Amino acid sequence: MRFFHLTALAYLLVERGHAVQVNPLPAPREIEWGTSGPRYLDWHVRFNGPGDHTIQAAWRRAWNTITRLRWTPAVTEAPIPTFAPFPSDNEKRDALHSRGTVRNVNVKVDDTDTELQHGVDESYTLQISEDSDKIEITAKTTWGALHAFTTLQQIVIAHHGQLLVEQPVKITDSPLYSVRGVMVDTARNFISVRKIFEQIDGMALSKLNMLHWHLSDTQSWPLEVRSYPQMTKDAYSHRETLSPHDVRQVIEYGRARGVRVVPEISMPSHSASGWKQVDPDIVACEDSWWSNDVWEKHTSVEPNPGQLDIANDKTYHVAETVYRDVSRLFTDHWFHIGGDELRTNCYKTSKHVRAWLQEDSSRTFDSLLQHWVDKIVPRLKKVNKNHRLIMWEDILLSQVMHADELPKDVIMQAWNGGLSHIKNLTSRGHDVIVSSADFMYLDCGYGGWVGNDPRYNEMENPDPSKPTFNYLGPGGSWCAPYKTWQRIYDYDFTDGLTDDEKKRVLGAVAPLWSEQVDDVVISYKMWPRAAALAELVWSGNVDKNGQKRTTLMTQRILNFREYLVANGIPAAPLQPKYCLQHPHHCDLFYNQTAVV
Ligand SMILES: *[C@@H]1O[C@H](CO)[C@@H](O)[C@H](O)[C@H]1NC(C)=O
Numbered sequence: 309m310r311f312f313h314l315t316a317l318a319y320l321l322v323e324r325g326h327a328v329q330v331n332p333l334p335a336p337r338e339i340e341w342g343t344s345g346p347r348y349l350d351w352h353v354r355f356n357g358p359g360d361h362t363i364q365a366a367w368r369r370a371w372n373t374i375t376r377l378r379w380t381p382a383v384t385e386a387p388i389p390t391f392a393p394f395p396s397d398n399e400k401r402d403a404l405h406s407r408g409t410v411r412n413v414n415v416k417v418d419d420t421d422t423e424l425q426h427g428v429d430e431s432y433t434l435q436i437s438e439d440s441d442k443i444e445i446t447a448k449t450t451w452g453a454l455h456a457f458t459t460l461q462q463i464v465i466a467h468h469g470q471l472l473v474e475q476p477v478k479i480t481d482s483p484l485y486s487v488r489g490v491m492v493d494t495a496r497n498f499i500s501v502r503k504i505f506e507q508i509d510g511m512a513l514s515k516l517n518m519l520h521w522h523l524s525d526t527q528s529w530p531l532e533v534r535s536y537p538q539m540t541k542d543a544y545s546h547r548e549t550l551s552p553h554d555v556r557q558v559i560e561y562g563r564a565r566g567v568r569v570v571p572e573i574s575m576p577s578h579s580a581s582g583w584k585q586v587d588p589d590i591v592a593c594e595d596s597w598w599s600n601d602v603w604e605k606h607t608s609v610e611p612n613p614g615q616l617d618i619a620n621d622k623t624y625h626v627a628e629t630v631y632r633d634v635s636r637l638f639t640d641h642w643f644h645i646g647g648d649e650l651r652t653n654c655y656k657t658s659k660h661v662r663a664w665l666q667e668d669s670s671r672t673f674d675s676l677l678q679h680w681v682d683k684i685v686p687r688l689k690k691v692n693k694n695h696r697l698i699m700w701e702d703i704l705l706s707q708v709m710h711a712d713e714l715p716k717d718v719i720m721q722a723w724n725g726g727l728s729h730i731k732n733l734t735s736r737g738h739d740v741i742v743s744s745a746d747f748m749y750l751d752c753g754y755g756g757w758v759g760n761d762p763r764y765n766e767m768e769n770p771d772p773s774k775p776t777f778n779y780l781g782p783g784g785s786w787c788a789p790y791k792t793w794q795r796i797y798d799y800d801f802t803d804g805l806t807d808d809e810k811k812r813v814l815g816a817v818a819p820l821w822s823e824q825v826d827d828v829v830i831s832y833k834m835w836p837r838a839a840a841l842a843e844l845v846w847s848g849n850v851d852k853n854g855q856k857r858t859t860l861m862t863q864r865i866l867n868f869r870e871y872l873v874a875n876g877i878p879a880a881p882l883q884p885k886y887c888l889q890h891p892h893h894c895d896l897f898y899n900q901t902a903v904v
């Protein structure tokens with residue numbers, strides 16, 4: 309093991325000479341290491357902090373992890389002057405002892421009552437001084453203190469049966485963006501509560517703070533809704549359902565780890581299962597042919613079809629009731645009501661829509677969608693006056709059908725068109741969550757999944773200059789290619805925005821749609837790539853000089869992947885282990901500023 313360190317050390321000294329000690333992920337905004345050498349930590353550090361239950365429980369978890377895992381990162385990015393004192397040099401070990409063992413953690417939190425909601429202060433400081441026996445943590449709120457603990461977890465390492473932090477250290481940290489999340493989809497395939505917990509574990513470690521929970525879709529309806537118990541007849545099975553107890557457990561598990569849980573119920577698009585059990589008449593085109601192989605019959609972007617019937621008045625009552633019941637289950641002040649990928653052909657099958665269009669010859673499909681917005685938004689606002697709605701950008705930007713007017717407090721989630729759509733929406737005065745498919749969709753690049761697909765019946769690789777639906781890029785699937793962690797990390801999603809527009813970007817959420825995801829694969833498709841997003845939205849992708857720090861992030865994310873696995877989250881390997889143990893030996897470019 310020492311050999312690796314020394315090889316890496318020599319290499320780094322010669323090649324770069326920078327000094328970053330253990331590399332927590334996300335990199336803190338400011339971290340200053342001392343030079344005096346490592347400090348030992350007592351195995352029974354004393355916690356002096358608020359009696360607040362959330363803080364105490366989080367501290368116990370962090371300290372248990374430290375003492376149980378006895379984690380040593382494979383390689384630290386640093387010339388480590390401190391490796392000389394140990395393992396066997398008694399004299400220097402005495403010197404280490406004389407530096408004194410850290411025996412206390414002092415935690416000061418200004419306000420332990422602030423709820424975990426959008427915009428809460430998550431800043432913290434963490435200091436271990438040369439001449440003190442304390443770890444000193446300060447935070448404005450509980451949620452900042454929790455982040456301090458996950459940082460501490462990653463900088464305390466085990467070495468020859470001792471716990472130590474490599475150097476005295478001073479960290480001043482806070483996030484760039486207040487929305488930092490991933491999306492799980494429990495409808496295309498079911499995801500169990502246990503596996504959702506696992507995602508939250510990874511989120512907490514990487515300081516992601518929002519779980520966007522796509523609860524329903526056309527394919528299945530797993531969620532128990534109080535007013536309409538029949539909806540879960542469209543769950544995949546009795547076992548693949550989510551009871552109010554399950555939902556509360558997820559919310560509580562998330563809250564305990566600083567993760568908000570924001571529900572999404574898809575409306576009016578992606579809606580068949582569940583709704584049709586309440587009343588088949590409020591669902592359009594459920595029995596139609598979805599695909600565009602016969603264009604006139606095409607009703608849906610993917611099987612199976614179904615959209616809430618906007619022209620049927622009964623729809624609004626049911627939608628409002630579902631919204632009311634579901635928002636009572638959740639504690640967050642945000643609620644996502646879908647709105648993506650509507651198809652006009654679906655509505656052409658509806659007698660209600662046909663009659664509505666005929667009533668007035670100026671009516672179009674765009675005015676039909678405007679009708680939805682004008683009716684549903686005020687109704688839902690009335691249920692929860694201080695709550696904010698989120699919708700997918702399509703509601704304003706879809707070429708197929710879109711509304712022209714949307715209340716400005718509705719948050720737009722941008723997923724198409726990259727930077728141009730982010731600019732379009734922020735310039736129109738909407739707050740935006742970035743989920744650009746070309747950069748952040750974690751489900752892309754695993755091939756197309758629909759059956760009876762002659763495009764795969766190829767004996768030679770298709771001509772790459774003539775991309776077909778399944779070969780939009782190497783790798784297949786509509787949003788191919790696979791988004792590597794570097795593609796995610798390098799994405800400057802506010803490029804070209806004015807300062808005012810930049811302020812409207814609340815952050816980013818990486819979706820993992822689950823057509824090809826269930827309990828078996830969710831964690832390795834999610835991790836460690838979600839951690840690349842986590843750092844991007846916590847402290848950005850550039851160093852103090854504005855230079856992209858992707859090459860340094862490589863070691864961080866490789867180490868972090870090992871740490872996730874050690875914490876029971878089966879994250880995918882990114883490179884041969886050789887690369888982890890030999891920093892930068894697997895780089896494409898020798899020039900360390902090649903990524904600009
Ligand atoms: C936003 O996009 C829509 C739809 O493409 C377009 O009509 C509109 O002009 C754009 N607005 C801005 C401000 O770019």
Ligand SMILES: *[C@@H]1O[C@H](CO)[C@@H](O)[C@H](O)[C@H]1NC(C)=O
Pocket residue numbers: 899900901902903904
């Ligand atoms: C390294 O790459 C950067 C960015 O392409 C370039 O500006 C710089 O000149 C390169 N340095 C060397 C030594 O080639």
